[in-house]
Amino acid sequence: MNTLEISVEEALDAQSAGALLLDIREPVERLSGYPSGSVHAPMSQGFDSWMERLRKDQPLLLYCAAGVRSLHAAAAFRAAGFEAAMSVRGGQYAWQALRLPLETPGSEDPALSERYARHWRLEEVGVEGQRRLLSARVLLVGAGGLGSPIALYLAAAGVGRIRVVDDDRVERSNLQRQIIHREQDVGAKKVRSAVRALSELNPDIEVEAIDARLGADNVDDLIAGCDVVIDGADNFPTRYLVNAACIRAGVPWVYGGVQRFEGQVSVFAPHLNRGVAPCYRCLFAQPPGAGEAPNCAEAGVLGVLPGIVGTLQANEALKLLLGIGTPLIGRLQCFDALAGSFRELRFRADPDCADCGAGTPVAVTDDAVLQCRA
Numbered sequence: 213m214n215t216l217e218i219s220v221e222e223a224l225d226a227q228s229a230g231a232l233l234l235d236i237r238e239p240v241e242r243l244s245g246y247p248s249g250s251v252h253a254p255m256s257q258g259f260d261s262w263m264e265r266l267r268k269d270q271p272l273l274l275y276c277a278a279g280v281r282s283l284h285a286a287a288a289f290r291a292a293g294f295e296a297a298m299s300v301r302g303g304q305y306a307w308q309a310l311r312l313p314l315e316t317p318g319s320e321d322p323a324l325s326e327r328y329a330r331h332w333r334l335e336e337v338g339v340e341g342q343r344r345l346l347s348a349r350v351l352l353v354g355a356g357g358l359g360s361p362i363a364l365y366l367a368a369a370g371v372g373r374i375r376v377v378d379d380d381r382v383e384r385s386n387l388q389r390q391i392i393h394r395e396q397d398v399g400a401k402k403v404r405s406a407v408r409a410l411s412e413l414n415p416d417i418e419v420e421a422i423d424a425r426l427g428a429d430n431v432d433d434l435i436a437g438c439d440v441v442i443d444g445a446d447n448f449p450t451r452y453l454v455n456a457a458c459i460r461a462g463v464p465w466v467y468g469g470v471q472r473f474e475g476q477v478s479v480f481a482p483h484l485n486r487g488v489a490p491c492y493r494c495l496f497a498q499p500p501g502a503g504e505a506p507n508c509a510e511a512g513v514l515g516v517l518p519g520i521v522g523t524l525q526a527n528e529a530l531k532l533l534l535g536i537g538t539p540l541i542g543r544l545q546c547f548d549a550l551a552g553s554f555r556e557l558r559f560r561a562d563p564d565c566a567d568c569g570a571g572t573p574v575a576v577t578d579d580a581v582l583q584c585r586a
C-alpha cells in the first residue's frame with residue numbers, strides 16, 4: 213500500500229538514506245527546535261518554488277507540529293507528481309517523544325530564542341538573519357549623542373560584537389542627549405559607561421571598548437574585521453579618515469550628522485558599485501572652513517535629535533548586516549525637527565573624487581564591479 217504517512221523512526225532512516233525533510237512549520241514554530249538536517253519551507257509561503265526546484269523522484273518528508281498540515285502538504289506534492297512525498301506521522305510531538313535529534317535555532321540557550329522572538333517572526337530576518345547579526349562585528353565611532361541610540365539598538369538587536377572607540381569622559385552637559393550615560397557616570401570614560409549599559413541590556417553580546425581617539429594611525433586596525441562602520445563622531449576629520457579607510461577595506465559605513473534642529477543620514481559603500489555608488493568625499497569634497505560648520509557645543513542641538521538620527525543610522529546598519537531593504541546609498545536623508553519633515557537628496561559618484569575616483573586604490577577588484585564604471 214502506498215501510504216502517505218511514515219513514522220518518525222522510518223523518517224529518520226529515510227533521511228539518512230537521502231530523503232529531504234521539509235519542515236513546513238512557520239518561523240516562530242522553529243524556535244522550539246527542528247530535526248537535524250531539515251530544510252525550512254513554511255507552508256504559508258506555498259510550495260510552488262520547491263516544486264519547481266526539486267526533482268520529481270526526490271524522496272520528500274513533510275514535517276509539521278502534529279502531522280496534520282504535513283499530510284495535506286504530502287497530498288499536494290503527490291498531486292504535483294512527487295510520488296515519493298510522505299508526511300511524518302505525529303510531527304514534532306512524536307519526534308520529541310522519542311527524543312530524536314533536534315537542533316535549537318541560534319543557540320543552545322533558550323533565553324536567546326525568547327529574546328529575539330520578534331525578529332524570528334519577521335520573514336526578512338528569521339533565524340538565519342539573527343544568526344548573521346549575532347556573528348557580525350561593527351565599529352561604532354563615538355559613544356556620544358549619536359553613538360548612544362546606535363549602540364543601544366544594535367546591542368538590543370543582538371549584533372554580536374560591537375567595537376566602540378571613544379577617548380572622552382562623560383560630562384554633565386552630555387546627559388541632555390547622550391542617553392547611554394547616567395548622572396553617576398559623570399567623570400568616567402565614555403567607553404566604560406557604554407560597556408556597562410550595553411552589557412546590562414544584553415549580556416549575550418561582546419562589547420570591545422577602545423579607549424582611544426580614532427586617527428590616521430589606528431583607523432585601519434579599528435576597521436579590520438568589521439562588517440559595517442557607523443560614524444557617531446560628528447566631526448569632519450574623523451569622517452574623512454573613516455571614508456578613506458572604509459574604501460581601502462571594502463567596508464560600508466553609515467554616516468550621521470546633527471546640528472541645532474537638523475539631521476542627516478547616508479550610507480557610503482563605493483566598493484559595491486565602483487563609479488556609481490558615491491563616497492562621503494563625493495558628497496562633501498572639502499571639509500568646511502573654520503567657523504562655517506560649528507559643532508554641537510557651539511551651535512547647540514535639540515536633545516532628541518541625535519536620538520532620531522542615530523536610530524536611523526542603526527536601522528541602516530541592521531539592513532546592511534541582514535542584506536535586506538534598500539540602503540541609503542547615494543541618498544542623503546535630511547530631517548528637520550521643527551518642521552517634522554524628511555527630504556531626500558540624491559547624489560552620484562564624482563569621477564574626480566580624491567578618495568574613490570579613478571586612479572585611487574580599489575579594495576574590490578572584481579571584474580563585474582569594475583565594469584560599472586563604464
Ligand SMILES: [Zn+2]
Nearest residue numbers: 491494565568
Ligand atoms: Zn568619492
